[in-house]
Amino acid sequence: MINYVIKRLFLMIPTLFGAAVLVFLLMRAIPGDICYLRMAGGGGTVDLDVVRQCRADLGLDRTLWVQFWDFISGFVVGDFGKSMWTGQPIFDEVALRFQLSLQIAIMATIVSILIAIPFGTISAVKQDTWVDYAVRTFSIAGIAIPSFWLGILIILGILITSKAWFGQSWMPPITYRPIWVDPWYNLSMLIWPALATGYRYSAVATRMTRSAVLEVLREDYVRTARAKGVFETLVIRRHALRNALLPVITVIGIEFAFLMGGLVVTEQVFNLNGIGKLFVESVENHDYNMTQSLVMLVVAIFAFTNFFVDIFYAWLDPRIRYVR
């Protein structure tokens, strides 16, 4: 087992390194740079000496190799440098926003589990009835509805109901307070984006639950359980669902990995100051340091989530450890 863990851990290095190379080159392939943008932002004339000085200050006049080495060696020791745009340490800039995005991601995952497991199970148990069709339509719709539109509809719904019930429009707060400081305030702000993204992410998990439960229901031990007269609800809860959960957990894990990179649009709709918004801003500002750090953060989360899913799987099923 320990060999497998170490081997799997080493496999993450090429992914992280590749992502570093890719983001480094992509950012520098975008025409224009931060100094030019800052000076010419107002549309006035640009003093080339000032631009040159600014580039030297930011270290952009060095050769690409040196810049890349700087970025990689800093990343390895956990020094992410400063944002080129604000001059603040990247760690401080990202920390609070990351908290917000991570909380939405976790809450969205909870929402998707709460939708996927009961719906997927009932859809499998009532296979080919109208319940099954309704659940499947609901879950296919989840993939089809753009989460930003769902977000707009939720905001619209809040506005209309609050006006009808309280006589005045209420909008979710937009400045972040951590959940341990003001839980009520925090939840009233973040539950909406979590619902919008969670519904979308529940779709794949619902289908997975359905097909996994369907498969398990055909097993001999389920037939045995039924034959010996176990109540149907118990058969489904204890014999079927419990054994079907493994692939569902995998899917949810993989989706969580994608979630962190996918919050960009949702944050825009709800006007939240999270990682996604910072991402778009930093690409537009040509803030190389910030974009590189954010990409590495998201890719690292992706790689580690996949790593844990694999380890969890290998722990449950020893055959996997020897296959690779």
Next chain:
Amino acid sequence: MTTAQDFSVADRVPGRTSWVAGALHFARKNMLGTAGALLVLIMIFMAIFAPLITSYDPTANDFGVMLEAPSHEHVLGTDQYGRDLFTRIVYGARTALLVGFLSAFIGATIGLVMGVTSAYFGGTFDLLFQRVMDVLMAFPLIILALAVVSIGDAWPVSDTFKVILAITVPFIPRCARVVRSSALAIREIPYIDAARACGFSHPRIILRHMVPNVMAPYLIIFTASVGQAILIEASLSYLGLGVQEPTPAWGLMLRGGAEEYAESAPWVAIFPGLAITLAVFGFNLFGDSVRDALDPKLRQM
């Protein structure tokens, strides 16, 4: 769901049933897929006959009728520039279909050739190729698309083309992966050895002997990608990074006005989103039934 027993041998004999009868048979067995195909057909119809369906100009402002509620003249109402929403949705189908089909097709096809090539050569080449695909998969999709759009800023090409390119790039690894795993199995079949023994070149074996045999996963991933591409195009346009005003595009219609006037003119926010949802819904349903028809084993995908 249909089981194998539902199909009698007679149904499978070619030439026995006409094209229409075949389609009707498919429709009876596959209600959701037919619904999807209908939605797709409606969308294609809207895109082709847009000028015949509506008499308004999708880009003409008319400040006399800003944010009007749905009425007889403006079936779905007007936006903040007085443009007819129904017209913009009809013309928006053109943008969505163009971007959806082209980026899914180019992405899936490049992925097809790359995936098969990687499986065919195997060894170190395959291993390196897989690592590169891992990186592209781990890279956040929207950010990759955003970077590609920004890089394209300097090129003298249209926004639509840049968006197509931006969506194509992240699609390549997704298709290459699926195709590669099917191609790995095909490589072991003796006719590939036979082709090699005949002295055929590598490109010939790849293109003539392997590619035709992975058409099923290719078609599956292609149909599944069209809906996704439409959705990504809408997201990019909504963020202001995709198609630019005044081109009619559904995602763009939800940008700006939709939230600002959500309370006073909800139709601006509702109808374009509904169009996106129905289009993606249609393509997904259709794609699902294509998948079931071509390869029932892939149901879990």
